[in-house]
Amino acid sequence: MKRLFxxxxxxxxxLxxxxxxAVVALAVRLTSPGPVLYxxxxxxxxxHIFRMPKFRSMRIDTPAVATHLLQNPDQWLTPIGSFLRKSSLDELPQLxxxxxxxxxxxxxxPALFNQNDLIALRTEKGVHKMLPGLTGWAQVNGRDELPIPQKVQLDTEYLQRQSLSFDLKILWITALKVLVRDGVSH
Structure with a gap:
Protein backbone atom coordinates (compact mmCIF):
# COMPACT_ATOMS: atom_id res chain seq x y z
CA MET A 1 0.00 0.00 0.00
CA LYS A 2 2.81 2.42 0.91
CA ARG A 3 4.61 1.85 -2.41
CA LEU A 4 1.40 2.48 -4.35
CA PHE A 5 0.84 5.70 -2.37
CA LEU A 15 3.31 16.69 -13.12
CA ALA A 22 12.77 23.36 -14.90
CA VAL A 23 13.09 26.91 -13.49
CA VAL A 24 15.28 25.76 -10.59
CA ALA A 25 17.45 23.69 -12.95
CA LEU A 26 17.96 26.73 -15.17
CA ALA A 27 18.74 28.95 -12.17
CA VAL A 28 21.36 26.49 -10.89
CA ARG A 29 22.92 26.27 -14.33
CA LEU A 30 23.07 30.07 -14.77
CA THR A 31 24.43 30.94 -11.31
CA SER A 32 27.35 28.56 -10.86
CA PRO A 33 29.69 26.34 -12.87
CA GLY A 34 29.15 22.61 -12.78
CA PRO A 35 26.27 20.21 -13.19
CA VAL A 36 22.69 21.08 -12.23
CA LEU A 37 22.29 17.95 -10.13
CA TYR A 38 24.49 16.65 -7.36
CA HIS A 48 22.58 -0.63 0.36
CA ILE A 49 24.16 2.41 -1.25
CA PHE A 50 22.13 4.29 -3.85
CA ARG A 51 22.68 7.54 -5.76
CA MET A 52 20.32 10.31 -4.62
CA PRO A 53 19.92 13.46 -6.75
CA LYS A 54 19.58 16.97 -5.39
CA PHE A 55 19.77 20.32 -7.08
CA ARG A 56 23.32 21.46 -6.49
CA SER A 57 23.44 24.09 -3.76
CA MET A 58 27.15 23.81 -2.97
CA ARG A 59 30.21 24.60 -5.06
CA ILE A 60 31.70 21.70 -7.02
CA ASP A 61 34.87 21.68 -4.86
CA THR A 62 32.98 21.15 -1.56
CA PRO A 63 34.25 18.22 0.56
CA ALA A 64 31.90 15.18 0.57
CA VAL A 65 30.84 15.37 4.22
CA ALA A 66 27.62 16.28 6.01
CA THR A 67 27.10 20.04 5.86
CA HIS A 68 27.18 20.40 9.65
CA LEU A 69 30.72 18.96 9.64
CA LEU A 70 32.08 21.74 7.43
CA GLN A 71 33.92 24.44 9.35
CA ASN A 72 32.10 27.29 7.59
CA PRO A 73 29.30 25.79 5.46
CA ASP A 74 28.19 29.15 4.06
CA GLN A 75 31.51 29.62 2.23
CA TRP A 76 30.70 26.55 0.10
CA LEU A 77 27.20 27.64 -0.99
CA THR A 78 26.47 28.67 -4.56
CA PRO A 79 24.85 32.11 -5.08
CA ILE A 80 21.38 30.55 -4.83
CA GLY A 81 22.37 27.63 -2.58
CA SER A 82 21.07 29.11 0.65
CA PHE A 83 17.70 29.85 -0.94
CA LEU A 84 17.46 26.35 -2.41
CA ARG A 85 18.18 24.75 0.96
CA LYS A 86 15.95 27.00 3.05
CA SER A 87 13.06 26.56 0.63
CA SER A 88 13.81 22.81 0.28
CA LEU A 89 13.75 23.20 -3.51
CA ASP A 90 17.07 21.36 -3.65
CA GLU A 91 15.15 18.21 -2.64
CA LEU A 92 12.81 18.16 -5.68
CA PRO A 93 14.94 15.76 -7.77
CA GLN A 94 14.43 13.14 -5.07
CA LEU A 95 11.05 12.51 -6.68
CA PRO A 110 19.05 8.67 3.96
CA ALA A 111 22.42 8.86 5.66
CA LEU A 112 25.55 9.83 3.78
CA PHE A 113 27.71 6.81 2.99
CA ASN A 114 30.33 8.02 5.50
CA GLN A 115 28.05 8.70 8.51
CA ASN A 116 29.17 5.49 10.20
CA ASP A 117 27.87 6.37 13.67
CA LEU A 118 24.35 7.06 12.35
CA ILE A 119 24.36 3.95 10.14
CA ALA A 120 25.54 1.69 13.00
CA LEU A 121 22.92 2.97 15.45
CA ARG A 122 20.11 2.71 12.88
CA THR A 123 21.19 -0.86 12.09
CA GLU A 124 21.23 -1.75 15.80
CA LYS A 125 17.66 -0.43 16.18
CA GLY A 126 16.32 -2.06 12.98
CA VAL A 127 15.72 1.28 11.24
CA HIS A 128 17.86 0.13 8.29
CA LYS A 129 15.01 -2.19 7.21
CA MET A 130 12.92 0.78 6.01
CA LEU A 131 13.18 2.75 2.82
CA PRO A 132 14.66 6.17 3.51
CA GLY A 133 12.32 9.10 3.08
CA LEU A 134 12.11 12.55 1.58
CA THR A 135 10.91 13.57 5.04
CA GLY A 136 10.51 11.76 8.31
CA TRP A 137 9.50 11.89 11.95
CA ALA A 138 13.00 13.06 12.96
CA GLN A 139 12.93 15.84 10.33
CA VAL A 140 9.70 17.32 11.61
CA ASN A 141 11.00 17.13 15.17
CA GLY A 142 14.31 18.92 14.75
CA ARG A 143 15.96 18.19 11.40
CA ASP A 144 19.61 19.38 11.39
CA GLU A 145 19.68 20.31 15.07
CA LEU A 146 19.14 16.81 16.47
CA PRO A 147 22.02 14.79 17.91
CA ILE A 148 22.34 11.36 16.31
CA PRO A 149 20.97 9.31 19.26
CA GLN A 150 17.83 11.47 19.40
CA LYS A 151 17.42 11.28 15.60
CA VAL A 152 17.63 7.47 15.73
CA GLN A 153 15.19 7.38 18.66
CA LEU A 154 12.65 9.27 16.51
CA ASP A 155 13.40 7.01 13.51
CA THR A 156 12.76 4.00 15.76
CA GLU A 157 9.49 5.52 16.94
CA TYR A 158 8.48 5.94 13.29
CA LEU A 159 9.38 2.28 12.62
CA GLN A 160 7.03 1.22 15.41
CA ARG A 161 4.18 3.62 14.47
CA GLN A 162 4.22 3.30 10.66
CA SER A 163 0.82 3.80 9.06
CA LEU A 164 -0.75 5.76 6.24
CA SER A 165 -2.34 8.18 8.72
CA PHE A 166 1.01 8.76 10.46
CA ASP A 167 2.67 9.35 7.06
CA LEU A 168 -0.03 11.88 6.15
CA LYS A 169 0.51 13.65 9.48
CA ILE A 170 4.28 13.83 8.84
CA LEU A 171 3.73 15.11 5.28
CA TRP A 172 1.37 17.81 6.61
CA ILE A 173 3.84 18.91 9.30
CA THR A 174 6.64 18.89 6.70
CA ALA A 175 4.64 21.16 4.38
CA LEU A 176 4.03 23.62 7.23
CA LYS A 177 7.69 23.60 8.28
CA VAL A 178 8.89 24.12 4.70
CA LEU A 179 6.56 27.10 4.33
CA VAL A 180 8.00 28.80 7.42
CA ARG A 181 11.55 27.45 6.78
CA ASP A 182 11.67 25.92 10.24
CA GLY A 183 14.67 23.76 11.18
CA VAL A 184 16.97 24.69 8.29
CA SER A 185 20.36 25.84 9.51
CA HIS A 186 22.12 26.30 6.12
Whole structure:
Protein backbone atom coordinates (compact mmCIF):
# COMPACT_ATOMS: atom_id res chain seq x y z
CA MET A 1 0.00 0.00 0.00
CA LYS A 2 2.81 2.42 0.91
CA ARG A 3 4.61 1.85 -2.41
CA LEU A 4 1.40 2.48 -4.35
CA PHE A 5 0.84 5.70 -2.37
CA UNK A 6 4.44 6.80 -3.06
CA UNK A 7 4.14 6.10 -6.78
CA UNK A 8 0.81 7.89 -7.17
CA UNK A 9 1.90 10.93 -5.16
CA UNK A 10 5.29 11.12 -6.94
CA UNK A 11 3.65 11.03 -10.36
CA UNK A 12 1.12 13.72 -9.44
CA UNK A 13 3.81 15.87 -7.76
CA UNK A 14 6.09 15.54 -10.80
CA LEU A 15 3.31 16.69 -13.12
CA UNK A 16 2.50 19.70 -10.95
CA UNK A 17 6.14 20.57 -10.30
CA UNK A 18 7.60 20.13 -13.79
CA UNK A 19 7.72 23.91 -14.41
CA UNK A 20 9.29 24.81 -11.01
CA UNK A 21 11.79 21.96 -11.48
CA ALA A 22 12.77 23.36 -14.90
CA VAL A 23 13.09 26.91 -13.49
CA VAL A 24 15.28 25.76 -10.59
CA ALA A 25 17.45 23.69 -12.95
CA LEU A 26 17.96 26.73 -15.17
CA ALA A 27 18.74 28.95 -12.17
CA VAL A 28 21.36 26.49 -10.89
CA ARG A 29 22.92 26.27 -14.33
CA LEU A 30 23.07 30.07 -14.77
CA THR A 31 24.43 30.94 -11.31
CA SER A 32 27.35 28.56 -10.86
CA PRO A 33 29.69 26.34 -12.87
CA GLY A 34 29.15 22.61 -12.78
CA PRO A 35 26.27 20.21 -13.19
CA VAL A 36 22.69 21.08 -12.23
CA LEU A 37 22.29 17.95 -10.13
CA TYR A 38 24.49 16.65 -7.36
CA UNK A 39 24.36 12.86 -7.05
CA UNK A 40 25.09 11.85 -3.49
CA UNK A 41 25.95 8.32 -2.36
CA UNK A 42 23.38 7.54 0.33
CA UNK A 43 22.51 4.60 2.52
CA UNK A 44 19.19 3.03 1.62
CA UNK A 45 17.12 0.08 2.77
CA UNK A 46 19.23 -2.73 4.29
CA UNK A 47 22.24 -0.37 4.16
CA HIS A 48 22.58 -0.63 0.36
CA ILE A 49 24.16 2.41 -1.25
CA PHE A 50 22.13 4.29 -3.85
CA ARG A 51 22.68 7.54 -5.76
CA MET A 52 20.32 10.31 -4.62
CA PRO A 53 19.92 13.46 -6.75
CA LYS A 54 19.58 16.97 -5.39
CA PHE A 55 19.77 20.32 -7.08
CA ARG A 56 23.32 21.46 -6.49
CA SER A 57 23.44 24.09 -3.76
CA MET A 58 27.15 23.81 -2.97
CA ARG A 59 30.21 24.60 -5.06
CA ILE A 60 31.70 21.70 -7.02
CA ASP A 61 34.87 21.68 -4.86
CA THR A 62 32.98 21.15 -1.56
CA PRO A 63 34.25 18.22 0.56
CA ALA A 64 31.90 15.18 0.57
CA VAL A 65 30.84 15.37 4.22
CA ALA A 66 27.62 16.28 6.01
CA THR A 67 27.10 20.04 5.86
CA HIS A 68 27.18 20.40 9.65
CA LEU A 69 30.72 18.96 9.64
CA LEU A 70 32.08 21.74 7.43
CA GLN A 71 33.92 24.44 9.35
CA ASN A 72 32.10 27.29 7.59
CA PRO A 73 29.30 25.79 5.46
CA ASP A 74 28.19 29.15 4.06
CA GLN A 75 31.51 29.62 2.23
CA TRP A 76 30.70 26.55 0.10
CA LEU A 77 27.20 27.64 -0.99
CA THR A 78 26.47 28.67 -4.56
CA PRO A 79 24.85 32.11 -5.08
CA ILE A 80 21.38 30.55 -4.83
CA GLY A 81 22.37 27.63 -2.58
CA SER A 82 21.07 29.11 0.65
CA PHE A 83 17.70 29.85 -0.94
CA LEU A 84 17.46 26.35 -2.41
CA ARG A 85 18.18 24.75 0.96
CA LYS A 86 15.95 27.00 3.05
CA SER A 87 13.06 26.56 0.63
CA SER A 88 13.81 22.81 0.28
CA LEU A 89 13.75 23.20 -3.51
CA ASP A 90 17.07 21.36 -3.65
CA GLU A 91 15.15 18.21 -2.64
CA LEU A 92 12.81 18.16 -5.68
CA PRO A 93 14.94 15.76 -7.77
CA GLN A 94 14.43 13.14 -5.07
CA LEU A 95 11.05 12.51 -6.68
CA UNK A 96 13.17 10.44 -9.10
CA UNK A 97 14.45 8.30 -6.20
CA UNK A 98 10.86 7.77 -5.03
CA UNK A 99 9.72 6.75 -8.50
CA UNK A 100 12.66 4.31 -8.77
CA UNK A 101 11.83 2.76 -5.41
CA UNK A 102 15.07 3.82 -3.69
CA UNK A 103 13.13 6.14 -1.37
CA UNK A 104 9.68 6.75 0.05
CA UNK A 105 7.98 10.04 0.82
CA UNK A 106 8.21 9.29 4.55
CA UNK A 107 10.97 7.39 6.34
CA UNK A 108 14.32 8.10 7.96
CA UNK A 109 16.37 10.56 5.90
CA PRO A 110 19.05 8.67 3.96
CA ALA A 111 22.42 8.86 5.66
CA LEU A 112 25.55 9.83 3.78
CA PHE A 113 27.71 6.81 2.99
CA ASN A 114 30.33 8.02 5.50
CA GLN A 115 28.05 8.70 8.51
CA ASN A 116 29.17 5.49 10.20
CA ASP A 117 27.87 6.37 13.67
CA LEU A 118 24.35 7.06 12.35
CA ILE A 119 24.36 3.95 10.14
CA ALA A 120 25.54 1.69 13.00
CA LEU A 121 22.92 2.97 15.45
CA ARG A 122 20.11 2.71 12.88
CA THR A 123 21.19 -0.86 12.09
CA GLU A 124 21.23 -1.75 15.80
CA LYS A 125 17.66 -0.43 16.18
CA GLY A 126 16.32 -2.06 12.98
CA VAL A 127 15.72 1.28 11.24
CA HIS A 128 17.86 0.13 8.29
CA LYS A 129 15.01 -2.19 7.21
CA MET A 130 12.92 0.78 6.01
CA LEU A 131 13.18 2.75 2.82
CA PRO A 132 14.66 6.17 3.51
CA GLY A 133 12.32 9.10 3.08
CA LEU A 134 12.11 12.55 1.58
CA THR A 135 10.91 13.57 5.04
CA GLY A 136 10.51 11.76 8.31
CA TRP A 137 9.50 11.89 11.95
CA ALA A 138 13.00 13.06 12.96
CA GLN A 139 12.93 15.84 10.33
CA VAL A 140 9.70 17.32 11.61
CA ASN A 141 11.00 17.13 15.17
CA GLY A 142 14.31 18.92 14.75
CA ARG A 143 15.96 18.19 11.40
CA ASP A 144 19.61 19.38 11.39
CA GLU A 145 19.68 20.31 15.07
CA LEU A 146 19.14 16.81 16.47
CA PRO A 147 22.02 14.79 17.91
CA ILE A 148 22.34 11.36 16.31
CA PRO A 149 20.97 9.31 19.26
CA GLN A 150 17.83 11.47 19.40
CA LYS A 151 17.42 11.28 15.60
CA VAL A 152 17.63 7.47 15.73
CA GLN A 153 15.19 7.38 18.66
CA LEU A 154 12.65 9.27 16.51
CA ASP A 155 13.40 7.01 13.51
CA THR A 156 12.76 4.00 15.76
CA GLU A 157 9.49 5.52 16.94
CA TYR A 158 8.48 5.94 13.29
CA LEU A 159 9.38 2.28 12.62
CA GLN A 160 7.03 1.22 15.41
CA ARG A 161 4.18 3.62 14.47
CA GLN A 162 4.22 3.30 10.66
CA SER A 163 0.82 3.80 9.06
CA LEU A 164 -0.75 5.76 6.24
CA SER A 165 -2.34 8.18 8.72
CA PHE A 166 1.01 8.76 10.46
CA ASP A 167 2.67 9.35 7.06
CA LEU A 168 -0.03 11.88 6.15
CA LYS A 169 0.51 13.65 9.48
CA ILE A 170 4.28 13.83 8.84
CA LEU A 171 3.73 15.11 5.28
CA TRP A 172 1.37 17.81 6.61
CA ILE A 173 3.84 18.91 9.30
CA THR A 174 6.64 18.89 6.70
CA ALA A 175 4.64 21.16 4.38
CA LEU A 176 4.03 23.62 7.23
CA LYS A 177 7.69 23.60 8.28
CA VAL A 178 8.89 24.12 4.70
CA LEU A 179 6.56 27.10 4.33
CA VAL A 180 8.00 28.80 7.42
CA ARG A 181 11.55 27.45 6.78
CA ASP A 182 11.67 25.92 10.24
CA GLY A 183 14.67 23.76 11.18
CA VAL A 184 16.97 24.69 8.29
CA SER A 185 20.36 25.84 9.51
CA HIS A 186 22.12 26.30 6.12
Missing amino acids: DLALALVAT FLVLPI WSDRVGRHN WSILRGDMSFVGPR
